[in-house]
Amino acid sequence: MISPGYPPEMAYFTRALAQTGARVLGLGDGPAGGLDPIARASLSDYLQVGNMWDEAATVAAVKRWPAARGLDRVECLWEPGVILAARLREGLGLPGQDVAHAIPFRDKEAMKQVLDRAGIRTPKHVRAHTESEVRAGAEAIGFPIIVKPIAGAGSADTHRCDDQAGLEAVLQLIRHVPEVSVEEFIEGEEFTFDTICAGGAIQFENVSWYRPRPLVARQNEWVSSQTIALKDLSAPHLQGGIEMGRKVIRALEFGTGFTHMEWYLTARGETVFGEIGGRPPGARSTDIMNYCCDDDVFAGWAEAVVHGGTRRAFRRQYNASIIFKRAQGQGRIRRIEGADQLRRDFGRWLLVEELLPIGAQRRNWLQTLLSDGWWTLRHPDLATCLAMSDRVAHELKLYASP
Numbered sequence: 001m002i003s004p005g006y007p008p009e010m011a012y013f014t015r016a017l018a019q020t021g022a023r024v025l026g027l028g029d030g031p032a033g034g035l036d037p038i039a040r041a042s043l044s045d046y047l048q049v050g051n052m053w054d055e056a057a058t059v060a061a062v063k064r065w066p067a068a069r070g071l072d073r074v075e076c077l078w079e080p081g082v083i084l085a086a087r088l089r090e091g092l093g094l095p096g097q098d099v100a101h102a103i104p105f106r107d108k109e110a111m112k113q114v115l116d117r118a119g120i121r122t123p124k125h126v127r128a129h130t131e132s133e134v135r136a137g138a139e140a141i142g143f144p145i146i147v148k149p150i151a152g153a154g155s156a157d158t159h160r161c162d163d164q165a166g167l168e169a170v171l172q173l174i175r176h177v178p179e180v181s182v183e184e185f186i187e188g189e190e191f192t193f194d195t196i197c198a199g200g201a202i203q204f205e206n207v208s209w210y211r212p213r214p215l216v217a218r219q220n221e222w223v224s225s226q227t228i229a230l231k232d233l234s235a236p237h238l239q240g241g242i243e244m245g246r247k248v249i250r251a252l253e254f255g256t257g258f259t260h261m262e263w264y265l266t267a268r269g270e271t272v273f274g275e276i277g278g279r280p281p282g283a284r285s286t287d288i289m290n291y292c293c294d295d296d297v298f299a300g301w302a303e304a305v306v307h308g309g310t311r312r313a314f315r316r317q318y319n320a321s322i323i324f325k326r327a328q329g330q331g332r333i334r335r336i337e338g339a340d341q342l343r344r345d346f347g348r349w350l351l352v353e354e355l356l357p358i359g360a361q362r363r364n365w366l367q368t369l370l371s372d373g374w375w376t377l378r379h380p381d382l383a384t385c386l387a388m389s390d391r392v393a394h395e396l397k398l399y400a401s402p
Contacts (some may be wrong), residue, residue: 002027002052002076002085003081005039009286012074013077016302018042023388025067028052045195055084061093070091075305077258077279097255097278104252105278108153108181115273118251120244123184131171133238135181138167142187146215149177158217160185188266190214190274191238194281194289195259196297198304202249204314206289207238208281211389220328221365224393226283229292229320231380240271248276258301260285270276283369284322284376291320291351291378316380324371325355327362327398333372334358338395342375346388348350352376355398362400372398 004014004026015038017024026032026039026046032051035046045067049058062068074094076085086102089095104111109127118121126137127150138145138161148158148172157177161167174180188215196204209228217225233242241263247260260276260281280286280301293314303310327333333356344349355373356362363372375392377386 001025001043002074002081002088003078004028004043004046005036006030007078007282008036009280009282009284010077011036011039011042012286012298013075013280013301015042015308016244016296016298017075020299020302020306022073022171022302022306025065025071027058027062050080054082055087058084058090061289062088062092071225073305075257079106079277082278097257101255101369102278103382104336108148108150108275111275112181112273115248115251118247120247120251120273121271123186125181128180128182129178133309134171134180134182135167138164141182142185143167145184146183147174147180148183149174150179158215158218160219171226177332186264186274188264188270188272190262191241192281192285193248193261193263194243194285195245195249195261196257196301196304196310197249197254197259198251198256198309200249200255201309202246203304203310204300204312205233205242205245206292206297207233207242208288211386222328224323224396225327225369225371226321226323226389226393227283227288228382228385228389229288231292231319231382232315233316235384237265237269240269241265244273245273249272252276254278256304283324284374287352288320288322288376288378290314291376292318294318300309303369309342319378319382320351320376320378321385321389322352322376323389323392323396324369324374325392325396325398326371327356327400329362329400331362331400331402333360333362333398334401335399337397337399342391342396345391346377347386349376349379350375372400 001015005011011276023044026043029052032046049061074085074088086099104114112122112125124141128134128137135216144162159170191211194206195202207230210349211226245261258280261276264272300310300312
């Protein structure tokens with residue numbers, strides 16, 4: 001397991017592998033003592049390498065590692081390690097996703113080219129290395145556009161440009177990004193299509209709804225972003241995205257593991273692909289899948305990897321929501337308002353409260369999706385779940401000051 005304890009959700013996937021019956025080895029560039037305790041307790045051994053991203057040296061180090069003799073699988077659910085995992089499989093002669101099939105999950109242009117050939121609707125797009133290439137791409141596509149890293153994750157370094165002046169400003173912000181995708185901006189609601197697959201067969205499907213879409217939340221500090229894992233996947237407006245997601249899995253020839261796709265639904269009812277990663281979503285989205293189904297998708301993934309499938313039913317019983325909060329002001333958290341009344345009103349539907357405590361330093365909202373904490377809730381009725389989520393967004397308030 002590459003990076004068995006980071007990001008934090010990886011510890012639960014690592015534990016699930018061990019609980020499913022695998023003997024799990026960890027690989028990372030940090031000391032074993034710094035691992036999440038859950039991850040550390042789940043490992044039979046751990047190899048620390050000096051520079052994990054020196055792929056040739058890492059493959060050689062694993063080949064020399066006595067504990068790795070008889071290795072059956074290499075797994076990685078952290079976006080930056082997807083290609084490294086493929087290199088290790090090829091270097092060790094192990095089954096699973098190879099480099100050629102891993103590249104489209106990391107390279108947004110290669111990804112869209114595969115899907116274009118498969119007849120899947122993607123935003124108009126071009127690859128750009130220089131400022132002049134970005135400008136040429138914008139002229140070819142037409143404003144508004146999105147400029148984002150080819151190998152990015154989440155919405156980091158992703159910018160909307162509505163005109164030439166906006167583009168020139170963005171070019172100054174992305175000088176550190178070596179390669180970007182210039183894309184048509186799709187106006188619409190944004191959803192996910194998440195899967196666990198085994199041998200190319202989908203074992204679990206999830207659709208979540210971003211409220212508002214992540215780019216809006218990233219551009220406006222006051223927004224309390226929400227992710228809703230939806231109970232009813234038979235809803236008519238979701239069918240285009242679900243069918244598209246299944247086609248994407250087939251077109252990319254994905255085998256076994258977790259996928260996280262994002263897609264758009266326009267006001268005219270058009271379904272448009274966004275992007276896909278060969279890993280689970282971040283920002284605690286795996287947690288709300290569990291709360292939606294009253295089941296364990298960490299274990300479902302591990303069963304797919306170790307046993308070639310899962311017998312879990314994953315019955316969707318609730319709409320589950322996570323709402324991220326950002327404090328008003330800068331400095332340390334000084335007070336929290338609205339929580340007591342919301343607790344009384346929500347009762348058993350409120351599942352998790354994970355806000356920064358009084359006195360804690362406020363986080364930089366531009367550098368973390370988790371913001372200054374979150375609440376998680378659920379309800380079988382979607383309208384009720386949305387109303388509760390909106391109340392948390394508007395009535396729960398954190399204040400910070402020096």
